[in-house]
Amino acid sequence: MDYINIAIAKGRLGDEACKLLKAIGIGDSIVPESRKLIFKDDEKKMSFVYVKPWDVVTYVQNGVADLGIAGKDVILESDSDVYEILDLGFGKCKFAVAGIKGKEIYKKDEVLRVATKYPRIAKKYFEERGQKIKLIKLNGSVELAPLVGLSDVIVDLVETGNTLKANGLEILEDMFGITAKIICNRVSYRFKYDRINKLIESIKEWEERCSEDN
Amino acid sequence: MQYLKIEDEIGYFKKRYEIRKRIEDMFLSEGYVQIEPSIFEDYDMFEHVDKRLKKESLVKVIGGSSEVLILRPDITTNIIKNLIPRWQEGLKLKLFYNSSVYRNQEGVNIREIRQMGIENLGEDSLKADKEIILLALKILDSFDSRFILEMSNSKYINGLLKEMDVEENEKRHIKDLIYRKNRQELISYIGALNISKSITDALANIMDLQGSIESVKAKSRHYYMNDEMMEALDETKTICKLIEEKGYKNNVQVDMSMVTELDYYDGLIFKGYLPQSYKSIISGGRYDSFTRIFGKEVSAIGFSIDMDELTDINYEEEQRSWII
Numbered sequence: 280m281d282y283i284n285i286a287i288a289k290g291r292l293g294d295e296a297c298k299l300l301k302a303i304g305i306g307d308s309i310v311p312e313s314r315k316l317i318f319k320d321d322e323k324k325m326s327f328v329y330v331k332p333w334d335v336v337t338y339v340q341n342g343v344a345d346l347g348i349a350g351k352d353v354i355l356e357s358d359s360d361v362y363e364i365l366d367l368g369f370g371k372c373k374f375a376v377a378g379i380k381g382k383e384i385y386k387k388d389e390v391l392r393v394a395t396k397y398p399r400i401a402k403k404y405f406e407e408r409g410q411k412i413k414l415i416k417l418n419g420s421v422e423l424a425p426l427v428g429l430s431d432v433i434v435d436l437v438e439t440g441n442t443l444k445a446n447g448l449e450i451l452e453d454m455f456g457i458t459a460k461i462i463c464n465r466v467s468y469r470f471k472y473d474r475i476n477k478l479i480e481s482i483k484e485w486e487e488r489c490s491e492d493n
Numbered sequence: 494m495q496y497l498k499i500e501d502e503i504g505y506f507k508k509r510y511e512i513r514k515r516i517e518d519m520f521l522s523e524g525y526v527q528i529e530p531s532i533f534e535d536y537d538m539f540e541h542v543d544k545r546l547k548k549e550s551l552v553k554v555i556g557g558s559s560e561v562l563i564l565r566p567d568i569t570t571n572i573i574k575n576l577i578p579r580w581q582e583g584l585k586l587k588l589f590y591n592s593s594v595y596r597n598q599e600g601v602n603i604r605e606i607r608q609m610g611i612e613n614l615g616e617d618s619l620k621a622d623k624e625i626i627l628l629a630l631k632i633l634d635s636f637d638s639r640f641i642l643e644m645s646n647s648k649y650i651n652g653l654l655k656e657m658d659v660e661e662n663e664k665r666h667i668k669d670l671i672y673r674k675n676r677q678e679l680i681s682y683i684g685a686l687n688i689s690k691s692i693t694d695a696l697a698n699i700m701d702l703q704g705s706i707e708s709v710k711a712k713s714r715h716y717y718m719n720d721e722m723m724e725a726l727d728e729t730k731t732i733c734k735l736i737e738e739k740g741y742k743n744n745v746q747v748d749m750s751m752v753t754e755l756d757y758y759d760g761l762i763f764k765g766y767l768p769q770s771y772k773s774i775i776s777g778g779r780y781d782s783f784t785r786i787f788g789k790e791v792s793a794i795g796f797s798i799d800m801d802e803l804t805d806i807n808y809e810e811e812q813r814s815w816i817i
Contacts, residue, residue, distance in 0.1 A: 342771025362674040466771045
């Protein structure tokens with residue numbers, strides 16, 4: 280029997296994913312404290328790789344991993360051709376447009392300067408709303424951009440809003456919420472249909488049990 | 494692909510020729526005739542009929558008198574556009590091609606994509622469906638007996654969408670979500686639209702309609718709403734019966750939630766996969782209504798084979814067997 284390979288986003292999402300996999304009884308081989316990047320379970324024919332969140336989609340799309348656990352943010356940003364078979368409920372946060380208090384977002388005759396780590400998402404969002412923008416792609420510390428005059432607003436993920444507040448910014452508009460997802464390679468889905476379905480069912484059952492306990 | 498040694502490059506070409514020859518022989522023995530579509534297309538015409546291809550992806554060339562042409566981005570369109578306007582009642586054609594299509598691609602510049610494929614025009618639709626499916630099965634089987642053919646009928650989803658009184662772009666979004674098998678977002682999206690409970694149920698459960706035809710038919714019984722959807726299930730059943738008779742039952746999975754990248758299909762649709770590859774090797778379907786754009790509705794079905802991928806996996810396999 281072939282292995283089922285799962286690519287997991289390193290970091291907070293990965294820790295949650297590890298808890299979930301252990302809870303449904305397939306993650307015994309994962310040792311989160313170790314610095315290993317790959318874990319194999321020969322008995323259950325499962326293997327897990329820990330990769331950068333942005334790379335999960337690439338691993339799955341190219342079939343190196345059958346399944347992937349990643350945030351909806353990187354899935355949206357990477358224009359991938361994969362199945363999004365399950366919502367995992369954890370990793371909740373939201374996309375928002377933020378800026379200096381009172382800043383207007385929608386201006387008919389003016390181009391809005393938008394700094395973001397997510398150019399694709401920002402472009403699509405403003406296109407749908409008919410606002411012309413100039414994109415400024417940054418790789419981090421996006422909050423700085425409006426402060427130093429690099430952009431009018433930013434588009435970013437917001438969890439608590441503390442970073443925004445600390446830098447004197449506020450949410451000007453909520454865009455949409457996101458969570459962690461299980462994605463699946465389109466061909467693996469066919470060849471390993473029964474096993475993948477079983478895995479998804481057991482996650483769903485576990486989620487139901489959890490919500491009953493609460 | 495780039496090669497370190499000349500021998501490797503020659504070896505790759507040799508492999509490609511072998512594969513091409515093998516498939517060509519199968520086409521010829523079924524009575525298909527080769528055609529060679531023109532490499533140039535008129536830009537304005539193409540843009541007019543084929544809106545699903547992005548303009549940026551078309552490779553433009555300027556002719557001597559400054560007219561804008563493009564290198565063909567798709568072969569089926571090329572053939573149909575050429576033949577249908579001159580179509581005579583009662584004509585039957587079985588054609589195959591072995592050519593390249595050209596697309597601009599971010600990062601790679603112009604990409605040449607090699608395709609082989611067949612088109613069966615003017616034949617009684619059921620007869621042609623059967624013939625095409627069997628040929629696709631035979632080709633896949635000749636490469637690896639563990640292949641999977643994924644099959645559906647686009648009339649099922651289209652029939653269901655017809656029942657809904659929503660905007661065109663909302664329908665497109667629903668199709669997109671089904672394409673990504675994104676059940677949870679689909680349910681919350683249609684929950685916000687004003688549609689009846691029976692349609693909501695049919696959409697929410699559409700991804701359960703996968704597996705063998707018996708289980709799909711049993712499950713879908715509660716959901717069908719019009720003749721078009723019933724037709725889709727009946728046609729699928731007929732094809733499945735044939736597949737079973739030919740001994741390919743275990744290679745076929747029905748998936749009524751299947752959505753194709755190209756939107757012009759209206760009837761049988763299918764994709765073929767091999768275990769060594771993570772791309773679809775064969776994809777095709779019935780596209781009668783597409784011929785209507787060119788003046789006449791003609792029974793038309795066909796498929797194309799991704800020759801680059803097929804050569805790659807076979808070449809790699811051969812290399813590996815050398816090493817071992």
